[in-house]
Amino acid sequence: DGGITQSPKYLFRKEGQNVTLSCEQNLNHDAMYWYRQDPGQGLRLIYYSQIVNDFQKGDIAEGYSVSREKKESFPLTVTSAQKNPTAFYLCASVVRGGLTDTQYFGPGTRLTVL
Amino acid sequence: AQSVSQHNHHVILSEAASLELGCNYSYGGTVNLFWYVQYPGQHLQLLLKYFSGDPLVKGIKGFEAEFIKSKFSFNLRKPSVQWSDTAEYFCAVNAQDTGGFKTIFGAGTRLFVKA
Numbered sequence: 001d002g003g004i005t006q007s008p009k010y011l012f013r014k015e016g017q018n019v020t021l022s023c024e025q026n027l028n029h030d031a032m033y034w035y036r037q038d039p040g041q042g043l044r045l046i047y048y049s050q051i052v053n054d055f056q057k058g059d060i061a062e063g064y065s066v067s068r069e070k071k072e073s074f075p076l077t078v079t080s081a082q083k084n085p086t087a088f089y090l091c092a093s094v095v096r097g098g099l100t101d102t103q104y105f106g107p108g109t110r111l112t113v114l
Numbered sequence: 115a116q117s118v119s120q121h122n123h124h125v126i127l128s129e130a131a132s133l134e135l136g137c138n139y140s141y142g143g144t145v146n147l148f149w150y151v152q153y154p155g156q157h158l159q160l161l162l163k164y165f166s167g168d169p170l171v172k173g174i175k176g177f178e179a180e181f182i183k184s185k186f187s188f189n190l191r192k193p194s195v196q197w198s199d200t201a202e203y204f205c206a207v208n209a210q211d212t213g214g215f216k217t218i219f220g221a222g223t224r225l226f227v228k229a
């Protein structure tokens with residue numbers, strides 16, 4: 001099956017800990033994205049990557065880091081510097097990252113900081 | 115700054131009622147417009163999209179949207195909603211950015227359809 005997988009589905013973390021969320025796609029898409037979804041705020045862009053070994057900050061990148069060492073993988077690290085990390089995190093990919101591209105989304109990871 | 119505004123955060127309708135969800139965007143360049151839907155427990159998925167040509171576009175499950183360039187709007191409509199349309203709907207714009215292209219999402223509208 002082609003698609004995007006995110007793991008884990010639920011994640012609990014203590015304050016002060018870094019945690020890494022996984023995102024993998026087997027769609028052979030070039031571009032990948034990380035969003036944060038909060039009630040009443042829609043999806044806000046954290047980071048995106050158009051090609052391997054390159055990525056750009058989105059609107060709310062502070063306290064997050066990413067890497068793109070492989071085309072199919074785009075992990076997101078939520079660092080202890082992120083002041084309000086409890087949220088639902090969505091990963092998405094598109095064929096090329098162009099104006100006409102539709103985004104394909106994973107199932108999401110719900111992170112709770114205790 | 116680029117932005118997408120959705121007029122209603124929560125909408126409650128009875129089955130067979132007509133639906134219109136408002137969406138306005140703020141961007142002066144070339145855009146492509148989308149509506150995505152998130153059904154309970156499912157992935158966010160594409161409902162319909164507009165790139166060019168006929169400003170009235172049709173999507174899945176009887177939804178349609180009209181692009182009005184002069185009003186920077188892309189409202190979603192359905193003549194008769196069903197209980198299964200209960201979901202969260204997001205308007206989105208693909209726009210050029212310094213790092214390439216990015217998608218800007220509205221805050222979403224939660225639709226609840228009463229059986």
